[in-house]
Each structure stands twice: as C-alpha cells, then as structure tokens.
Amino acid sequence: MAMLRETFDNIDPLDGWSLPAWTYSDPDFYAVEMARIFRPSWQVVCHDSDIANPGDWHSIDYCGESIILVRGTDRIVRAFTNVCRHRGSRLVDGAAGCAKKLVCPYHAWTYELDGRLTGVPDSASYPTLDKGRAGLVGVEAEQWRGFWFVRLDDDGGPSVADMMAPYETTVEPYRFEELGALGRVTLRPRAVNWKNVGDNYSDGLHIPVAHPGLTRLFGKSYGVEARERVDRMWGDLVDRPSANWSERLYQRLLPPIPHLPADRQRHWLYFKLWPNVAFDIYPDQVDFMQWLPTGPTSCLIREISYVLPDAYTGEWRHEMRAARYLNWRINRQVNAEDTALITRVQQGMQSQSFSMGPLSDKEVCLKHFCARMRAIIPEARLEHAPAAGWSNK
Numbered sequence: 269m270a271m272l273r274e275t276f277d278n279i280d281p282l283d284g285w286s287l288p289a290w291t292y293s294d295p296d297f298y299a300v301e302m303a304r305i306f307r308p309s310w311q312v313v314c315h316d317s318d319i320a321n322p323g324d325w326h327s328i329d330y331c332g333e334s335i336i337l338v339r340g341t342d343r344i345v346r347a348f349t350n351v352c353r354h355r356g357s358r359l360v361d362g363a364a365g366c367a368k369k370l371v372c373p374y375h376a377w378t379y380e381l382d383g384r385l386t387g388v389p390d391s392a393s394y395p396t397l398d399k400g401r402a403g404l405v406g407v408e409a410e411q412w413r414g415f416w417f418v419r420l421d422d423d424g425g426p427s428v429a430d431m432m433a434p435y436e437t438t439v440e441p442y443r444f445e446e447l448g449a450l451g452r453v454t455l456r457p458r459a460v461n462w463k464n465v466g467d468n469y470s471d472g473l474h475i476p477v478a479h480p481g482l483t484r485l486f487g488k489s490y491g492v493e494a495r496e497r498v499d500r501m502w503g504d505l506v507d508r509p510s511a512n513w514s515e516r517l518y519q520r521l522l523p524p525i526p527h528l529p530a531d532r533q534r535h536w537l538y539f540k541l542w543p544n545v546a547f548d549i550y551p552d553q554v555d556f557m558q559w560l561p562t563g564p565t566s567c568l569i570r571e572i573s574y575v576l577p578d579a580y581t582g583e584w585r586h587e588m589r590a591a592r593y594l595n596w597r598i599n600r601q602v603n604a605e606d607t608a609l610i611t612r613v614q615q616g617m618q619s620q621s622f623s624m625g626p627l628s629d630k631e632v633c634l635k636h637f638c639a640r641m642r643a644i645i646p647e648a649r650l651e652h653a654p655a656a657g658w659s660n661k
Contacts, residue, residue, distance in 0.1 A: 280639065280642075282624075282638075282642065282649060283635065283639065284626060284627050284629075284635065285624045285625070285626060285627060285638070286624050286625045286626075286627055286634070286638060287463070287624070287638050287641055287642075287648055288623050288624050288648065288650065288651050288652070288653075289617040289618075289619075289622050289623055289624070290623075290652060290653035291463070291641075291648050291653075292461040292463055292464060292564075292565070292614065292617050293461060293564050293565050293614075293617065293618070294564060294653050295564050295656075296653075296654070296656065296657065296658050296659035296660075297564070297645070297647065297648075297653075297659070298461075298561065298563070298564040299659045300645050300647070300659050301561065301645070302331050302332075302561070304644050304645060305543050305641075305644060305645075306330060306331050306420075306543070306544075306561065307331055307419075307420040307421040308419060308420070308421045308422065308423035308425055309419060309425075309542065309543055309544070310410065310417040310418070310419045310427075310428050310431075310541070310545070311328060311330060311417060311418055311419065311544075311545065311558065311560075312415055312416070312417050312545050312556050312558060313326050313327075313328045313335070313337045313347075313416045313417065313418055314326040314337065314364075314415075314416055314453075315414050315415055315416070315447055315448070315449065315574055316345075316411060316414045316415075316416065316445070317414070317447065317448045317449065318364065318449055319337065319338070319339045319345060319416075320339075321339065321366070322339055322340060322341045322343065322381065323338070323339065323341075323366045323367050323368055323381060324338070324339050324364075324365075324366050325337060325338035325339070325360065325364065325365055325366070325367065326363065326364045326416075327350060327360065327362070327363055327364070328418070328560075328570075329560075330560045330561070331420060333349060333350075333420060334349065334350035334351070334358060335347055335348070335349060335350060335407050335418050335420075336348050336349075336350045336359070336360060336370075337409060337416055337418065338367075338370075338381055339381070340380075340381040340382045341380075341381055341382075342382070344382070345409060345411070345416065346381075346382060346383060346406065346409065347406065347407040347408070347409040347418045348383050348404035348405060348406055348407060349404065349405045349407060351404075351405065352372040352374065352375075352377050353377070353385065353402045353403070353404070353405075354372065354374070354375055354377050354388075355374060355375070357372050357373065357374040357375075359371075359372055359373075359379070363452075363453055364453075367381075368381075369381070369386075369387075370404070371387075375389065376389050377389075379403065379404050383403045383404035383406060384399075384403045385399045385402045385403050385404075386399070407419070407420060408420075408422060410427055410428050410429070412427075412428040412429050412432065413439065413444035413445055414444045414445040414446070414447060415444065415556065417545075426497065428541070431496075431497045431498055431541055431542070432498060432539070432541070434495055434498070435498065435500065435539065438537070439549070441527060441528050441529060441532060442528070442549055442554060443527060443576060443580075444554065446576055446577070447554060447574035447575065447576060448574060448575065448576075448577065449572060449573070449574055450553060450572075450573040450574060450575045450592070451572065451573060452572065453570060453571070453572045454570070454571050454572065455568055455569070455570055456568070456569040456570075456571070457562070457566065457567075457568050457569075458559075458566065458567050458568070458569055458607065458610065458611075459565060459566055459611065459614065460565065460566070460567060460610045460611060460613070460614040461561075461564065461565055461566075461567065461614060462544060462559050462560070462561040462567040463637075463641075464610045464613050464614055465544075465559040465567060465569065465610055466540065466543065466544055466559060466637065467613075467634055467637070468606055468609060468610050468613075469499075469538075469540055469546055470492065470494075470499040470501065470540050470633035470634060470637070471492075471631065471633070471634060472490055472491065472492040472501065472630065472631075472633075473628060473630060473631060474609065475490050478605055478606075478609055479602055479605055481510075481512060481515055481598055481601055481602060482503070482602060484506075484510040484511065484512060484515055485503070485505055485506065485510060485515055485518075485519070485536075485598070486503035486504065486505065486506065486536070487506040487508075489502075489503050489504045489506070490502070490503040491503070492630075492632060492633055493632060493633075494632045494633045494635075494636040494637075497541065497542035498539055498540065498541055498542070499538075499539065499540040499633040499636075499637075500537070500538065500539055501537075501538040501539075501540075501633075502535065502536065502537050502538065503535075503536050504534055504535050504536075505519060505522075505534040505535075505536070507519075514594050514597040514598055515594075515598060517590070517594050518591055518594035518595060518598060521587045521590045521591050521594065522534070522551060522552060522587070522591045523581060523584030523587040523588055523591065524584065525551045525552075525580075525581070526580065526581075526582075527580060528551060532551065533551060534551070535551065536548075536549070536550055537549040537550075540633070542640070544558050544559050544560070544561075545557075545558045546558065548599075550595060552575070552588055552591045552592050552595055553573050553574065553575045553592055553595065554573070554574045554575075555571060555572065555573045555574070556571065556572060556574075557569060557570070557571040558570050558571070565614065573592075573596075575592065623651045623652065624651060
C-alpha cells in the first residue's frame with residue numbers, strides 16, 4: 269500500500285532530509301555556490317554612520333573580489349571593485365579608511381570618489397587609453413534602514429528591503445538608522461564550510477542541549493520560523509535569576525528602553541537573510557554577523573556591534589553600558605560553544621558512513637534552506653558527489 273505522501277506529486281521525496289555531506293567539502297560544489305549563491309546575493313558592508321563624511325570608505329572581500337563602498341564629495345555612496353583599471357592592482361588596503369582621491373600605489377593612476385579616472389602620469393604614452401571609459405567598475409549597492417549592502421551580480425532577486433518587508437514593523441522600533449558602531453569589525457576564521465555556520469545559526473533544537481546559558485536565560489521561549497529568504501529566531505528573558513553571575517547581572521541591570529514596546533524590553537531577536545547575513549537584535553545593541561566562504565572547508569565570520577547614542581538611555585546610561593558588557597560575555601561563551609559544535613559536524617561529515625540525515629519538522633529553517641539549495645544547485649539532490657570536474661560541464 270502506498271504511503272499518503274506518495275500520492276502527491278508536489279512533495280519532494282528529499283523533503284525532510286539534510287543536504288548530503290559531500291556538498292560541505294566538494295571543490296566543484298563550492299565553485300558553483302560562488303557563482304549561483306554568492307555573486308547574486310546581498311552582502312552587508314557597514315552602517316551609514318561608518319561612512320559619514322566624504323572620502324570615508326569601507327571594504328569587503330568575497331568571491332575573489334574586493335569591494336569598496338565610499339561616500340563621494342556629493343555625499344552619494346557608491347560601490348566599486350577595488351581594482352585599478354591599468355594593471356589590476358588593488359587600490360586600497362584594510363577594512364576602512366578615508367581618502368580625498370583613490371590613488372593606485374603601483375603607477376599612481378588617480379580616481380575621484382565617484383569612480384572617474386582623472387589622473388594618469390604620462391597619459392600621452394597610452395595610445396589606447398580612453399579616460400572616460402577607464403573609471404572604476406561599479407557594483408550595485410543598497411541601503412536598508414541605515415545598513416549598506418552590495419551584490420556582484422543581479423539575478424533578478426529581491427532587494428534587501430523586499431526580503432525584510434514582512435518584518436518591517438518588527439524592526440522599526442529599534443531605530444536602526446540612528447545606530448553607531450561599538451568597536452570595530454571583528455574577523456574570525458573558521459575551518460568549516462559556510463553552510464555549517466548558517467545551519468547552526470538557524471537551528472533551535474540544539475539550544476537546550478548545547479547552550480546552557482541561553483537555556484537559563486530563555487527557558488522554553490526560544491522559537492524559530494522560516495520565510496522565503498529570511499529566518500527569524502527569538503527568545504524572552506525569564507524572570508528567575510540565573511545561577512551564572514554574568515547572566516544574572518544582565519537580567520538585573522538591563523535597563524528599561526523608552527523607545528521599545530513593552531514586549532521587546534526583555535526580548536532577544538535574530539534574523540538570518542539569505543544566504544549568510546545575520547542581525548542579532550537585543551534591547552541594548554544590534555549586531556550584524558556574516559559568514560563569508562573562503563574555501564570548500566573554510567569561512568570567515570565578520571561581525572560588529574552597533575548601539576544608539578547615550579541620549580536614548582538617559583539616567584540609565586551606566587546600567588546600559590554594563591548590560592552591553594555582560595551581553596558580550598554571554599555571547600562570547602555562546603560563540604565558543606557554537607564553534608565547537610560546527611567543528612565537530614565538519615569533522616564528522618568526512619566519514620564515509622554519513623551522507624544525509626533526517627530532519628525534524630521543528631527544523632523548519634534548515635528544511636527550507638536545503639530545499640532552496642537543491643532548487644538552485646540540482647546536484648545537491650545526489651547522495652554522493654559526481655565525478656570531479658562536474659561543475660565545468
């Protein structure tokens with residue numbers, strides 16, 4: 269007798285199964301991901317306050333590209349590849365800076381902040397040079413609620429604003445546009461495939477097993493949901509004082525937030541935007557985090573915290589600063605626990621005994637992610653890797 273699910277043609281037989289382990293280490297699969305997943309995806313670079321003045325720039329490296337986001341003298345923000353049009357040299361080094369012009373350190377070709385090539389030493393000796401066509405190569409940029417994103421290729425996919433549209437009223441009270449950086453961007457290399465970081469980020473089942481601190485803080489309130497290109501996770505701080513001193517002090521010192529609704533005063537909120545950008549939203553601060561692939565079995569976690577000016581907390585500013593420090597201590601421990609978890613998974617996936625694993629109906633985000641990956645890269649439906657070189661065929 270046929271099972272009920274077998275009577276429906278629109279039910280994928282792989283629904284309820286993880287991606288095969290080989291997709292977390294295969295060089296060909298990684299190459300296809302770069303072309304089909306990452307080049308068309310939006311990547312967060314910085315906040316508008318990070319590039320407040322003309323000449324301020326921030327950079328991001330991924331997919332073999334280096335991108336500069338810079339504010340021009342006309343105050344318009346533009347994105348360019350960090351490549352001189354002469355011999356391909358990188359123009360700027362580092363994560364951020366400020367410049368009146370972008371000058372190549374190799375042969376001093378000079379570009380205005382709007383990308384125009386205006387200076388070429390001994391320009392008459394270049395018979396094929398057309399300055400009007402040799403400006404910096406532009407990259408698409410979008411600002412969403414104060415945060416700047418770039419994407420290398422436009423595949424017709426939605427904007428960041430469209431992706432987050434279902435949650436606009438949820439995000440609005442946090443006043444993202446008025447945030448300012450707390451510290452600098454932190455880069456943390458990890459010896460795992462990028463998908464293992466994302467799978468873990470959106471997984472609610474491991475919270476009571478592997479994160480005792482979050483379990484003490486949230487109790488059973490942790491929840492997850494998945495939409496087309498955004499996952500949402502959340503939890504509410506319990507009233508019972510934690511046995512851990514950092515958590516207990518955070519519970520006690522976290523001050524009232526005048527601009528947040530009552531149901532957000534003790535609420536932790538997380539969003540993961542397809543495929544690898546996350547916003548951790550707390551009453552006391554907002555963090556962004558992204559995991560950028562650097563190889564089939566490696567990635568770079570890039571993150572920074574943002575906060576509202578002290579004027580928003582008034583008499584509670586000292587308690588707020590203490591709460592932010594305690595938040596950092598709590599999440600430092602969570603990050604250490606997660607690093608151990610994803611490392612174990614990456615190592616275990618090398619075993620020939622493991623291919624795909626069954627997924628719980630509660631693993632809604634992971635099920636949705638797997639379905640989307642299979643739709644974009646059909647080879648992800650194969651239990652075992654095709655012969656090497658398949659990505660070139």
